[in-house]
Amino acid sequence: MTALYEPWNETRGAEIIAEHASQEGTTLVILHALQEAFGYVPEAAIPMVAQALNLSRAEVHGVFTFYHDFRHKPAGRHVLKLCRAEACQAAGGDALAARAEAKLGVSLGNTTADDRVTLEPIYCLGLCATAPSAMLDGRLIGRLDETRIDALVAEAQR
Amino acid sequence: MTMRIFIPRDAAAVAVGADEVATAFEQVAAIRGVPVEIVRTGSRGLCWLEPMVEVATPAGRIAYGPVSVEDVASVVESMASNGPHALRLGVADEIPWLKRQTRLTFARCGVIDPRSLDDYRAHGGYKGLERALSLGSDAILNEVTASGLRGRGGAGFPTGIKWKTVAQAKADRKFIVCNADEGDSGTFADRMIMEGDPFLVIEGMTIAGITVGATKGYIYIRSEYPHAVEAMIAAIAAARRGGYLGDKIGGSTTGFDMEVRVGAGAYVCGEETSLLESLEGRRGIVRAKPPLPAHHGLFGKPTVINNVLSFAAIPFILAEGAKAYADFGMGRSRGTMPIQLAGNIRQGGLFETAFGVTLGELVDDIGGGTLTGRPVRAVQVGGPLGAYFPRALFDTPFDYEAFAARDGLIGHGGIVVFDDSVDMRKQARFAMEFCAIESCGKCTPCRIGSTRGVETIEKIIRGERVHENLALVEDLCNTMKFGSLCALGGFTPYPVLSALKHFREDFAPAPTTLQAAE
Numbered sequence: 001m002t003a004l005y006e007p008w009n010e011t012r013g014a015e016i017i018a019e020h021a022s023q024e025g026t027t028l029v030i031l032h033a034l035q036e037a038f039g040y041v042p043e044a045a046i047p048m049v050a051q052a053l054n055l056s057r058a059e060v061h062g063v064f065t066f067y068h069d070f071r072h073k074p075a076g077r078h079v080l081k082l083c084r085a086e087a088c089q090a091a092g093g094d095a096l097a098a099r100a101e102a103k104l105g106v107s108l109g110n111t112t113a114d115d116r117v118t119l120e121p122i123y124c125l126g127l128c129a130t131a132p133s134a135m136l137d138g139r140l141i142g143r144l145d146e147t148r149i150d151a152l153v154a155e156a157q158r
Numbered sequence: 159m160t161m162r163i164f165i166p167r168d169a170a171a172v173a174v175g176a177d178e179v180a181t182a183f184e185q186v187a188a189i190r191g192v193p194v195e196i197v198r199t200g201s202r203g204l205c206w207l208e209p210m211v212e213v214a215t216p217a218g219r220i221a222y223g224p225v226s227v228e229d230v231a232s233v234v235e236s237m238a239s240n241g242p243h244a245l246r247l248g249v250a251d252e253i254p255w256l257k258r259q260t261r262l263t264f265a266r267c268g269v270i271d272p273r274s275l276d277d278y279r280a281h282g283g284y285k286g287l288e289r290a291l292s293l294g295s296d297a298i299l300n301e302v303t304a305s306g307l308r309g310r311g312g313a314g315f316p317t318g319i320k321w322k323t324v325a326q327a328k329a330d331r332k333f334i335v336c337n338a339d340e341g342d343s344g345t346f347a348d349r350m351i352m353e354g355d356p357f358l359v360i361e362g363m364t365i366a367g368i369t370v371g372a373t374k375g376y377i378y379i380r381s382e383y384p385h386a387v388e389a390m391i392a393a394i395a396a397a398r399r400g401g402y403l404g405d406k407i408g409g410s411t412t413g414f415d416m417e418v419r420v421g422a423g424a425y426v427c428g429e430e431t432s433l434l435e436s437l438e439g440r441r442g443i444v445r446a447k448p449p450l451p452a453h454h455g456l457f458g459k460p461t462v463i464n465n466v467l468s469f470a471a472i473p474f475i476l477a478e479g480a481k482a483y484a485d486f487g488m489g490r491s492r493g494t495m496p497i498q499l500a501g502n503i504r505q506g507g508l509f510e511t512a513f514g515v516t517l518g519e520l521v522d523d524i525g526g527g528t529l530t531g532r533p534v535r536a537v538q539v540g541g542p543l544g545a546y547f548p549r550a551l552f553d554t555p556f557d558y559e560a561f562a563a564r565d566g567l568i569g570h571g572g573i574v575v576f577d578d579s580v581d582m583r584k585q586a587r588f589a590m591e592f593c594a595i596e597s598c599g600k601c602t603p604c605r606i607g608s609t610r611g612v613e614t615i616e617k618i619i620r621g622e623r624v625h626e627n628l629a630l631v632e633d634l635c636n637t638m639k640f641g642s643l644c645a646l647g648g649f650t651p652y653p654v655l656s657a658l659k660h661f662r663e664d665f666a667p668a669p670t671t672l673q674a675a676e
Contacts, residue, residue, distance in 0.1 A: 024457065027440070129500045
């Protein structure tokens with residue numbers, strides 16, 4: 001399952017912002033909505049959010065950059081997140097992460113040169129009793145082993 | 159007769175194939191012409207048996223697990239004929255791992271359909287709210303205080319006192335905020351209860367609202383939990399339709415409503431003041447306390463902010479009375495704690511029990527040791543900010559004070575088991591690295607100290623001036639512990655210092671060129 005995103009469009013961006021602008025403390029809500037629509041938060045949207053919420057550009061930029069979730073450019077076609085927290089480490093997650101890095105030829109936090117796969121660390125999916133775990137395009141996978149991680153990587157590369 | 163089959167929709171079950179298993183049941187039943195009704199429940203918490211499937215029988219619900227797609231045909235056969243099967247576990251409630259628990263908070267989790275308000279009510283749901291509405295604010299506060307409930311997020315602050323402070327505060331608006339930013343590795347109780355019994359959390363927050371005079375609540379859920387977000391949004395909508403949220407809750411004249419807000423991948427937002435900043439739409443920068451959120455919380459208004467499990471404990475306390483809850487536990491830790499067994503463990507999952515059970519019982523007896531079969535060497539209790547305990551401390555009872563007395567914390571009740579292949583230098587380094595990644599940056603000990611900590615531990619790993627650098631790490635830890643603004647920088651020393659103290663052999667100096675030259 002590949003998420004399909006709209007190309008950035010100012011009118012559509014303004015609509016999304018307007019839809020959520022009246023809620024209290026809505027900056028994160030809007031940034032999430034923009035990313036859900038476009039796959040990332042386009043730089044052009046930042047001053048629009050600032051204006052709608054009567055904030056400075058710097059304030060909105062500050063919020064945008066503080067949170068790990070928000071992207072300043074689109075991710076690869078598939079996003080493979082590997083849990084790197086302690087429970088998954090205890091269950092052999094380090095070796096599996098290294099294996100995925102080697103297979104994809106990129107380190108965690110990067111996208112393959114062909115833009116197919118973004119490989120990211122995640123700190124806990126709450127699947128700590130069925131560790132190690134991963135998330136491929138929003139789908140959860142537990143009890144990872146070498147066979148399963150290879151299959152996931154292959155699926156992501158397709 | 160239609161067979162009623164129960165299959166979890168809990169994320170941990172889905173991650174190991176529960177959705178595919180559910181589809182297979184429908185297909186097999188259709189082919190065989192067996193009428194089935196599939197109910198998607200939460201998880202019972204026996205994670206090593208997931209996907210665990212149950213079928214209703216006159217003798218009770220019979221469980222099978224772990225069921226794979228390939229097993230479905232033979233499991234259906236066994237269910238239809240009430241015959242034997244290799245995966246058959248017997249009556250679910252009689253499984254020893256479940257039977258020896260004291261499930262007050264998780265009583266319904268894995269049993270009911272979390273999407274159904276009627277199912278929730280049929281299993282005792284909203285009795286707590288009914289009683290709360292008849293009691294009034296002062297009497298509710300007395301009940302919550304008498305129950306001895308302490309904040310289940312980790313800090314262990316008495317819930318009754320927190321609520322009383324907000325109740326007494328004068329303001330035009332007050333808020334109820336549920337902290338569902340369960341970022342600690344090894345913990346998943348919040349996720350499970352939100353997915354498996356979401357109305358319980360809503361009921362607890364609603365009771366808090368009528369107690370302190372707040373009409374609006376927020377539940378801040380981390381973005382890593384999409385299933386929990388979906389479950390809570392659906393339950394809130396159902397509660398509204400059923401008259402349990404809105405202007406006149408449960409037929410009373412009191413109003414309370416709530417909404418879900420989703421985090422954005424910042425661990426520090428689990429810290430309550432950082433969470434409030436985030437809810438207000440800002441960077442999750444920690445606030446200095448005082449003022450306390452109870453006086454000056456969300457949007458500057460008096461705010462009750464509690465963990466999911468604290469709110470989830472409230473309906474039982476109100477429905478059954480404070481004494482029924484306080485009768486469990488030890489010392490100043492009253493009631494039950496949903497403990498999460500995780501990492502390299504044979505029988506991992508959620509085990510709710512009264513305080514007082516020892517760490518050794520939890521790991522060896524209940525958890526069954528490691529999954530790899532190798533000896534248990536270390537367990538980290540309480541998430542990334544919790545201490546590593548060696549076997550020598552396995553007699554420590556699960557109790558806030560007992561863990562504090564041994565330089566540890568119970569935190570949110572997560573226990574991560576490591577076998578003897580663990581390198582404690584790596585774990586100590588990771589604790590510092592995690593703090594460096596997640597620091598909000600406001601205070602220097604946390605922001606700079608964590609990065610210096612990573613560098614210094616790396617020097618130790620490389621064998622550079624090991625004695626000097628060990629002393630430096632200890633000194634740095636003390637600076638972070640006493641100089642940081644919140645628990646992120648303040649508690650990161652726990653895993654580091656405990657690794658140094660209990661697993662010193664891992665940090666022994668290796669011969670280096672530098673020392674050889676001396």
